[in-house]
Amino acid sequence: MFLDDQHLRVGGVDFHCHYQWNNDDEVEPEGFLPVAKSRDQVERYLRLQKSMPAEVIVEIGIYRGGSTALLHALFQPRRLVAIELASEPAAALSAYIHRHGLDEVIRPHYGINQADRDGVAAIMAAELAGRPVDLVIDDASHLLHETRAAFETLFPRLRPGGLYVIEDWNADHLVADHFDTILADSSTPDHDALAHTLGLAATMQPVPDPRLVRLPLELVLARARKGDVIREVTVMENWVVIQRGEQPIDPREFRLSDLVKDHFANLRAIG
Ligand SMILES: C[S@@+](CC[C@H](N)C(=O)[O-])C[C@H]1O[C@@H](n2cnc3c(N)ncnc32)[C@H](O)[C@@H]1O
Known part of the structure:
Protein backbone atom coordinates (compact mmCIF):
# COMPACT_ATOMS: atom_id res chain seq x y z
CA MET A 1 0.00 0.00 0.00
CA PHE A 2 2.87 2.44 0.75
CA LEU A 3 4.60 3.15 -2.57
CA ASP A 4 7.25 5.18 -0.72
CA ASP A 5 7.54 6.73 2.77
CA GLN A 6 4.95 9.39 2.02
CA HIS A 7 2.83 7.96 -0.76
CA LEU A 8 0.03 5.66 0.32
CA ARG A 9 -2.48 4.25 -2.12
CA VAL A 10 -5.73 2.75 -0.86
CA GLY A 11 -8.37 1.52 -3.32
CA GLY A 12 -7.02 3.74 -6.09
CA VAL A 13 -6.90 6.87 -3.90
CA ASP A 14 -3.52 8.54 -3.34
CA PHE A 15 -2.60 9.96 0.05
CA HIS A 16 0.41 12.12 0.94
CA CYS A 17 1.39 11.25 4.53
CA HIS A 18 3.52 13.88 6.19
CA TYR A 19 3.63 14.65 9.89
CA GLN A 20 3.39 18.41 10.20
CA TRP A 21 5.14 19.36 13.39
CA ASN A 22 4.91 23.09 12.92
CA ASN A 23 2.73 23.97 9.93
CA ASP A 24 5.74 23.60 7.67
CA ASP A 25 5.29 24.32 4.04
CA GLU A 26 5.57 20.88 2.47
CA VAL A 27 2.84 20.64 -0.14
CA GLU A 28 1.28 17.41 -1.35
CA PRO A 29 1.59 16.49 -5.02
CA GLU A 30 -1.38 17.31 -7.25
CA GLY A 31 -4.23 14.85 -6.77
CA PHE A 32 -3.01 13.55 -3.40
CA LEU A 33 -5.07 13.84 -0.20
CA PRO A 34 -3.02 15.37 2.63
CA VAL A 35 -2.74 13.31 5.83
CA ALA A 171 3.62 15.55 22.56
CA ASP A 172 4.02 18.12 25.38
CA HIS A 173 6.08 15.62 27.33
CA LEU A 174 8.46 15.07 24.40
CA VAL A 175 8.86 18.82 23.96
CA ALA A 176 9.63 19.19 27.69
CA ASP A 177 12.20 16.36 27.44
CA HIS A 178 13.78 18.16 24.50
CA PHE A 179 13.92 21.42 26.47
CA ASP A 180 15.50 19.61 29.43
CA THR A 181 18.23 18.24 27.17
CA ILE A 182 19.02 21.73 25.83
CA LEU A 183 18.93 23.36 29.28
CA ALA A 184 21.24 20.71 30.73
CA ASP A 185 24.07 21.80 28.42
CA SER A 186 24.89 25.51 28.32
CA SER A 187 27.07 24.99 25.25
CA THR A 188 24.06 24.05 23.06
CA PRO A 189 23.36 26.83 20.56
CA ASP A 190 19.72 27.28 21.67
CA HIS A 191 20.49 27.18 25.41
CA ASP A 192 20.47 30.91 26.23
CA ALA A 193 17.45 31.80 24.10
CA LEU A 194 15.43 28.92 25.53
CA ALA A 195 16.42 29.70 29.12
CA HIS A 196 15.39 33.31 28.55
CA THR A 197 12.04 32.34 26.99
CA LEU A 198 11.22 29.81 29.69
CA GLY A 199 12.24 32.31 32.35
CA LEU A 200 9.70 34.76 30.96
CA ALA A 201 7.07 32.05 30.69
CA ALA A 202 7.66 31.06 34.32
CA THR A 203 7.08 34.66 35.42
CA MET A 204 3.81 34.80 33.56
CA GLN A 205 2.63 31.33 34.61
CA PRO A 206 4.30 30.22 37.83
CA VAL A 207 2.10 27.15 38.42
CA PRO A 208 2.80 24.31 35.96
CA ASP A 209 -0.52 23.17 34.57
CA PRO A 210 -1.26 19.53 33.83
CA ARG A 211 -1.09 18.50 30.19
C1 LIG B 1 -3.46 17.46 14.24
S1 LIG B 1 -4.71 18.27 13.30
C2 LIG B 1 -5.64 16.90 12.67
C3 LIG B 1 -4.89 16.15 11.62
C4 LIG B 1 -5.72 15.17 10.83
N1 LIG B 1 -6.46 14.25 11.69
C5 LIG B 1 -4.78 14.41 9.94
O1 LIG B 1 -4.24 13.39 10.38
O2 LIG B 1 -4.59 14.82 8.80
C6 LIG B 1 -5.75 18.87 14.57
C7 LIG B 1 -7.06 19.46 14.10
O3 LIG B 1 -7.91 19.57 15.24
C8 LIG B 1 -8.56 20.80 15.20
N2 LIG B 1 -8.87 21.21 16.58
C9 LIG B 1 -8.07 21.85 17.46
N3 LIG B 1 -8.71 22.07 18.61
C10 LIG B 1 -9.94 21.53 18.46
C11 LIG B 1 -11.07 21.45 19.32
N4 LIG B 1 -11.06 21.97 20.55
N5 LIG B 1 -12.18 20.85 18.85
C12 LIG B 1 -12.22 20.32 17.60
N6 LIG B 1 -11.17 20.36 16.75
C13 LIG B 1 -10.05 20.97 17.17
C14 LIG B 1 -7.59 21.76 14.52
O4 LIG B 1 -8.29 22.85 13.96
C15 LIG B 1 -6.92 20.85 13.50
O5 LIG B 1 -7.59 20.91 12.27
Whole structure:
Protein backbone atom coordinates (compact mmCIF):
# COMPACT_ATOMS: atom_id res chain seq x y z
CA MET A 1 0.00 0.00 0.00
CA PHE A 2 2.87 2.44 0.75
CA LEU A 3 4.60 3.15 -2.57
CA ASP A 4 7.25 5.18 -0.72
CA ASP A 5 7.54 6.73 2.77
CA GLN A 6 4.95 9.39 2.02
CA HIS A 7 2.83 7.96 -0.76
CA LEU A 8 0.03 5.66 0.32
CA ARG A 9 -2.48 4.25 -2.12
CA VAL A 10 -5.73 2.75 -0.86
CA GLY A 11 -8.37 1.52 -3.32
CA GLY A 12 -7.02 3.74 -6.09
CA VAL A 13 -6.90 6.87 -3.90
CA ASP A 14 -3.52 8.54 -3.34
CA PHE A 15 -2.60 9.96 0.05
CA HIS A 16 0.41 12.12 0.94
CA CYS A 17 1.39 11.25 4.53
CA HIS A 18 3.52 13.88 6.19
CA TYR A 19 3.63 14.65 9.89
CA GLN A 20 3.39 18.41 10.20
CA TRP A 21 5.14 19.36 13.39
CA ASN A 22 4.91 23.09 12.92
CA ASN A 23 2.73 23.97 9.93
CA ASP A 24 5.74 23.60 7.67
CA ASP A 25 5.29 24.32 4.04
CA GLU A 26 5.57 20.88 2.47
CA VAL A 27 2.84 20.64 -0.14
CA GLU A 28 1.28 17.41 -1.35
CA PRO A 29 1.59 16.49 -5.02
CA GLU A 30 -1.38 17.31 -7.25
CA GLY A 31 -4.23 14.85 -6.77
CA PHE A 32 -3.01 13.55 -3.40
CA LEU A 33 -5.07 13.84 -0.20
CA PRO A 34 -3.02 15.37 2.63
CA VAL A 35 -2.74 13.31 5.83
CA ALA A 36 -0.88 14.98 8.71
CA LYS A 37 0.71 11.77 9.95
CA SER A 38 3.98 9.96 9.41
CA ARG A 39 4.18 6.57 7.74
CA ASP A 40 4.62 4.88 11.14
CA GLN A 41 1.48 6.53 12.43
CA VAL A 42 -0.52 5.56 9.35
CA GLU A 43 0.75 1.98 9.50
CA ARG A 44 -0.85 1.72 12.92
CA TYR A 45 -4.20 2.44 11.23
CA LEU A 46 -3.49 -0.22 8.60
CA ARG A 47 -2.86 -2.78 11.36
CA LEU A 48 -5.95 -1.67 13.26
CA GLN A 49 -8.12 -2.09 10.19
CA LYS A 50 -6.86 -5.64 9.70
CA SER A 51 -7.66 -6.53 13.31
CA MET A 52 -11.03 -4.83 13.67
CA PRO A 53 -13.84 -3.97 11.26
CA ALA A 54 -15.56 -0.66 12.08
CA GLU A 55 -18.93 0.27 10.61
CA VAL A 56 -19.45 3.43 12.63
CA ILE A 57 -16.49 5.75 13.18
CA VAL A 58 -16.13 9.17 14.80
CA GLU A 59 -13.06 11.28 14.08
CA ILE A 60 -12.22 14.51 15.91
CA GLY A 61 -9.75 16.80 14.11
CA ILE A 62 -10.30 16.92 10.34
CA TYR A 63 -7.59 19.50 9.55
CA ARG A 64 -7.09 19.28 5.75
CA GLY A 65 -9.34 16.25 5.39
CA GLY A 66 -6.99 13.49 4.27
CA SER A 67 -7.24 11.47 7.48
CA THR A 68 -11.04 11.42 7.28
CA ALA A 69 -10.91 10.21 3.68
CA LEU A 70 -8.27 7.65 4.67
CA LEU A 71 -10.46 6.27 7.46
CA HIS A 72 -13.21 5.87 4.90
CA ALA A 73 -11.00 4.28 2.26
CA LEU A 74 -9.56 1.82 4.79
CA PHE A 75 -12.57 0.80 6.87
CA GLN A 76 -15.41 1.40 4.37
CA PRO A 77 -17.71 2.33 7.28
CA ARG A 78 -21.46 2.80 6.91
CA ARG A 79 -21.12 6.09 8.75
CA LEU A 80 -18.14 8.32 9.50
CA VAL A 81 -18.91 11.40 11.58
CA ALA A 82 -16.09 13.95 11.77
CA ILE A 83 -15.79 17.06 13.95
CA GLU A 84 -13.54 20.07 13.47
CA LEU A 85 -13.11 23.38 15.29
CA ALA A 86 -12.29 25.36 12.15
CA SER A 87 -15.40 26.57 10.40
CA GLU A 88 -14.05 26.40 6.85
CA PRO A 89 -14.72 22.99 5.22
CA ALA A 90 -11.63 21.04 4.18
CA ALA A 91 -11.57 21.29 0.39
CA ALA A 92 -9.84 17.94 -0.16
CA LEU A 93 -12.44 16.14 1.93
CA SER A 94 -15.36 17.90 0.26
CA ALA A 95 -13.95 16.87 -3.12
CA TYR A 96 -13.49 13.25 -1.98
CA ILE A 97 -17.07 13.08 -0.69
CA HIS A 98 -18.41 14.60 -3.89
CA ARG A 99 -16.30 12.46 -6.24
CA HIS A 100 -17.33 9.21 -4.54
CA GLY A 101 -20.98 10.14 -3.82
CA LEU A 102 -20.51 9.79 -0.06
CA ASP A 103 -22.78 12.56 1.30
CA GLU A 104 -24.77 10.05 3.33
CA VAL A 105 -21.70 8.21 4.65
CA ILE A 106 -19.10 10.83 5.58
CA ARG A 107 -20.63 13.54 7.74
CA PRO A 108 -18.21 16.36 8.57
CA HIS A 109 -19.23 19.02 11.11
CA TYR A 110 -17.17 22.20 11.17
CA GLY A 111 -17.06 24.97 13.77
CA ILE A 112 -17.52 22.48 16.63
CA ASN A 113 -15.31 22.45 19.71
CA GLN A 114 -14.65 18.95 20.99
CA ALA A 115 -15.18 20.32 24.52
CA ASP A 116 -18.76 21.35 23.68
CA ARG A 117 -20.54 18.40 25.28
CA ASP A 118 -24.05 19.45 24.24
CA GLY A 119 -22.98 20.30 20.70
CA VAL A 120 -21.16 17.00 20.20
CA ALA A 121 -24.01 15.03 21.81
CA ALA A 122 -26.54 16.71 19.47
CA ILE A 123 -24.45 15.77 16.43
CA MET A 124 -24.24 12.15 17.60
CA ALA A 125 -27.99 12.02 18.22
CA ALA A 126 -28.69 13.35 14.73
CA GLU A 127 -26.08 11.29 12.89
CA LEU A 128 -26.16 7.97 14.73
CA ALA A 129 -29.79 7.67 15.87
CA GLY A 130 -28.67 5.50 18.79
CA ARG A 131 -26.35 3.24 16.74
CA PRO A 132 -23.27 2.39 18.80
CA VAL A 133 -19.85 3.54 17.64
CA ASP A 134 -17.07 1.05 16.85
CA LEU A 135 -14.12 3.42 16.78
CA VAL A 136 -13.35 6.98 17.90
CA ILE A 137 -10.16 8.74 16.84
CA ASP A 138 -9.27 11.96 18.69
CA ASP A 139 -6.55 13.84 16.81
CA ALA A 140 -7.82 17.33 17.65
CA SER A 141 -6.71 19.80 20.34
CA HIS A 142 -4.35 17.53 22.32
CA LEU A 143 -5.36 19.66 25.32
CA LEU A 144 -6.27 17.97 28.59
CA HIS A 145 -9.67 19.49 29.39
CA GLU A 146 -10.95 19.41 25.80
CA THR A 147 -9.77 15.85 25.25
CA ARG A 148 -11.26 14.64 28.52
CA ALA A 149 -14.60 16.34 27.76
CA ALA A 150 -14.79 14.67 24.34
CA PHE A 151 -13.85 11.33 25.92
CA GLU A 152 -16.62 11.66 28.48
CA THR A 153 -19.12 12.55 25.73
CA LEU A 154 -18.16 9.86 23.23
CA PHE A 155 -16.79 6.89 25.19
CA PRO A 156 -20.28 5.93 26.49
CA ARG A 157 -21.44 5.78 22.86
CA LEU A 158 -18.95 3.04 21.96
CA ARG A 159 -20.18 -0.53 21.73
CA PRO A 160 -18.69 -2.98 24.27
CA GLY A 161 -15.27 -3.89 22.85
CA GLY A 162 -15.16 -0.67 20.78
CA LEU A 163 -11.98 1.40 20.78
CA TYR A 164 -11.23 5.03 21.65
CA VAL A 165 -7.89 6.25 20.32
CA ILE A 166 -6.20 9.43 21.57
CA GLU A 167 -3.34 10.47 19.30
CA ASP A 168 -0.19 12.35 20.30
CA TRP A 169 -0.94 12.07 24.00
CA ASN A 170 2.68 12.72 24.96
CA ALA A 171 3.62 15.55 22.56
CA ASP A 172 4.02 18.12 25.38
CA HIS A 173 6.08 15.62 27.33
CA LEU A 174 8.46 15.07 24.40
CA VAL A 175 8.86 18.82 23.96
CA ALA A 176 9.63 19.19 27.69
CA ASP A 177 12.20 16.36 27.44
CA HIS A 178 13.78 18.16 24.50
CA PHE A 179 13.92 21.42 26.47
CA ASP A 180 15.50 19.61 29.43
CA THR A 181 18.23 18.24 27.17
CA ILE A 182 19.02 21.73 25.83
CA LEU A 183 18.93 23.36 29.28
CA ALA A 184 21.24 20.71 30.73
CA ASP A 185 24.07 21.80 28.42
CA SER A 186 24.89 25.51 28.32
CA SER A 187 27.07 24.99 25.25
CA THR A 188 24.06 24.05 23.06
CA PRO A 189 23.36 26.83 20.56
CA ASP A 190 19.72 27.28 21.67
CA HIS A 191 20.49 27.18 25.41
CA ASP A 192 20.47 30.91 26.23
CA ALA A 193 17.45 31.80 24.10
CA LEU A 194 15.43 28.92 25.53
CA ALA A 195 16.42 29.70 29.12
CA HIS A 196 15.39 33.31 28.55
CA THR A 197 12.04 32.34 26.99
CA LEU A 198 11.22 29.81 29.69
CA GLY A 199 12.24 32.31 32.35
CA LEU A 200 9.70 34.76 30.96
CA ALA A 201 7.07 32.05 30.69
CA ALA A 202 7.66 31.06 34.32
CA THR A 203 7.08 34.66 35.42
CA MET A 204 3.81 34.80 33.56
CA GLN A 205 2.63 31.33 34.61
CA PRO A 206 4.30 30.22 37.83
CA VAL A 207 2.10 27.15 38.42
CA PRO A 208 2.80 24.31 35.96
CA ASP A 209 -0.52 23.17 34.57
CA PRO A 210 -1.26 19.53 33.83
CA ARG A 211 -1.09 18.50 30.19
CA LEU A 212 -2.71 15.77 28.12
CA VAL A 213 -0.18 13.28 29.44
CA ARG A 214 -2.19 13.29 32.65
CA LEU A 215 -5.23 11.68 30.96
CA PRO A 216 -3.66 8.22 30.50
CA LEU A 217 -2.66 8.34 34.18
CA GLU A 218 -6.30 8.96 35.10
CA LEU A 219 -7.40 6.21 32.72
CA VAL A 220 -5.04 3.71 34.34
CA LEU A 221 -6.42 4.59 37.77
CA ALA A 222 -9.96 4.26 36.39
CA ARG A 223 -9.05 0.82 35.05
CA ALA A 224 -7.47 -0.16 38.37
CA ARG A 225 -10.92 -0.69 39.91
CA LYS A 226 -12.38 -3.27 37.48
CA GLY A 227 -12.88 -3.72 33.78
CA ASP A 228 -16.63 -3.21 33.53
CA VAL A 229 -16.57 0.31 32.11
CA ILE A 230 -13.01 0.53 30.81
CA ARG A 231 -11.87 -2.93 29.78
CA GLU A 232 -8.34 -2.09 28.71
CA VAL A 233 -5.95 0.85 28.44
CA THR A 234 -3.00 0.45 26.07
CA VAL A 235 -0.29 3.10 25.97
CA MET A 236 2.04 3.15 22.98
CA GLU A 237 3.98 5.45 20.71
CA ASN A 238 1.56 8.22 19.60
CA TRP A 239 -1.56 6.39 20.75
CA VAL A 240 -3.47 5.63 23.90
CA VAL A 241 -6.19 3.11 23.14
CA ILE A 242 -9.09 2.64 25.54
CA GLN A 243 -11.38 -0.32 25.07
CA ARG A 244 -14.99 -0.10 26.23
CA GLY A 245 -16.25 -2.66 28.76
CA GLU A 246 -19.72 -4.22 28.96
CA GLN A 247 -21.29 -1.95 31.59
CA PRO A 248 -24.01 0.38 30.25
CA ILE A 249 -23.03 4.03 30.81
CA ASP A 250 -25.34 7.03 30.86
CA PRO A 251 -23.66 9.48 28.46
CA ARG A 252 -25.26 12.47 30.19
CA GLU A 253 -23.58 11.67 33.50
CA PHE A 254 -20.34 9.93 32.63
CA ARG A 255 -17.34 11.57 34.32
CA LEU A 256 -13.94 9.94 34.43
CA SER A 257 -13.35 11.38 37.90
CA ASP A 258 -16.17 9.15 39.21
CA LEU A 259 -14.06 6.11 38.31
CA VAL A 260 -10.73 7.46 39.53
CA LYS A 261 -10.06 6.59 43.15
CA ASP A 262 -6.56 7.82 43.83
CA HIS A 263 -6.31 5.81 47.07
CA PHE A 264 -2.59 6.35 47.48
CA ALA A 265 -2.39 9.93 46.13
CA ASN A 266 -0.35 8.77 43.16
CA LEU A 267 -1.62 11.52 40.87
CA ARG A 268 -0.86 14.16 43.43
CA ALA A 269 2.52 12.64 44.19
CA ILE A 270 3.39 12.74 40.51
CA GLY A 271 2.29 16.36 40.49
C1 LIG B 1 -3.46 17.46 14.24
S1 LIG B 1 -4.71 18.27 13.30
C2 LIG B 1 -5.64 16.90 12.67
C3 LIG B 1 -4.89 16.15 11.62
C4 LIG B 1 -5.72 15.17 10.83
N1 LIG B 1 -6.46 14.25 11.69
C5 LIG B 1 -4.78 14.41 9.94
O1 LIG B 1 -4.24 13.39 10.38
O2 LIG B 1 -4.59 14.82 8.80
C6 LIG B 1 -5.75 18.87 14.57
C7 LIG B 1 -7.06 19.46 14.10
O3 LIG B 1 -7.91 19.57 15.24
C8 LIG B 1 -8.56 20.80 15.20
N2 LIG B 1 -8.87 21.21 16.58
C9 LIG B 1 -8.07 21.85 17.46
N3 LIG B 1 -8.71 22.07 18.61
C10 LIG B 1 -9.94 21.53 18.46
C11 LIG B 1 -11.07 21.45 19.32
N4 LIG B 1 -11.06 21.97 20.55
N5 LIG B 1 -12.18 20.85 18.85
C12 LIG B 1 -12.22 20.32 17.60
N6 LIG B 1 -11.17 20.36 16.75
C13 LIG B 1 -10.05 20.97 17.17
C14 LIG B 1 -7.59 21.76 14.52
O4 LIG B 1 -8.29 22.85 13.96
C15 LIG B 1 -6.92 20.85 13.50
O5 LIG B 1 -7.59 20.91 12.27
